[in-house]
Amino acid sequence: MFSPVVLIVGLYQLVQNYDLLNTYSGVIVTNCAFTVPMAVWLMHGYLKNIPVDLEQAAYVDGCSRLSGIVRIILPLSAPGVAMVAIYSFIYAWNDLLIPLIFISEPLLRPASLALTDFAAQNVVYWHEMMAASVLTTLPIALMFSFVQKFFVQGLMSGAIKE
C-alpha cells in the first residue's frame, strides 16, 4: 500500500479522458477503485466462514445458484456486507484528495472540500470552520455508534485465516 497521492497524475489523465472531471461519477468511480480491493478481501474472509453445505442444502431444495446466494448467503453475511458498506462510506466521506483534484465547480463540492473554504488567505474563521466540522462529523459518529457491533464482528471473522 502506498499513498494515493502517487497515483494522482495518472488518475487525473484517466478521468479527463473519460470526461468525468467535475462530475459526481468521477469521484464515485475513483473512490470505488480504492475501496473495492479492501472490501473484497474483508468480505472474502467473511464468506469463507459460511459453510458450503448450507448452500448445497439449498440446491437440493431446488434453488439455483443465484437464488441460493440471495436467500441463504446474503442474509447470513449481513454483518460482513454492513461492515464493507460502512468502511467504504467512511472512506468516501473522509476523502479530501480525490474531490480536491477532480472537482472545481463550487456546487459539486463535498463537505470535506467545502471545509477548506473557511481558511481565507490571511485569516481562518475557526469558529465557523469548527461548527461545520461538527456538522460533518455528526452523521459518521452517530452511524458508527449504532453499527460498531457489526463492524467489530465483521472485522474479527474476516481476520481469522486457516
Add this chain to the structure above:
Amino acid sequence: MVKRLRMLPVHLLLWVILSMMLFPAVVMVSTSLKTFEEIFSWPPTWIPDNVQWENYIRVWFGEYQFSRPFFNSVFISSVTSLLTVLFAFPAAYALSRFSFQGREYLLIYHVNDSDVLAGCVNRWIVSIGSEL
C-alpha cells in the same frame, strides 16, 4: 475490591488515553460555540462566555450554504458504498467458493494495491515516454 484496586493503574491509563483521544473533539465543539474574538482570548476557555449557536445556523443557511456540500457528500458516500458492495460481493463470493488459476495471486494483489494502480501508472509512464 482487591481486584478493583489492581485494575486501578490500567483504568487510569485508559482514562488518560481516552482524554487524549477526545481532546481535539472537545476543542472542536467548544470552538464552534465561540465568537471570533473569543477564540484568541487568553487563557482559553472551555465553555464560551456567551454561547453562539448562531454559528451553526450561519454555516448551514447563511453565506456558506453548507447544506449543499453536506448532501453532496451524503450522495457521493452512499453511492460509493452501494457500488462497493455491488462489486465486492460477487468477487468475494467467487474467491471464497471456486478455485481457479491465479486465485491466491488475486487475493495478494488485492490486499497490496488498488485496481487502478496498474492502469494509471502505466498511462503516466507512457505519457512521460512520449514527452521524451
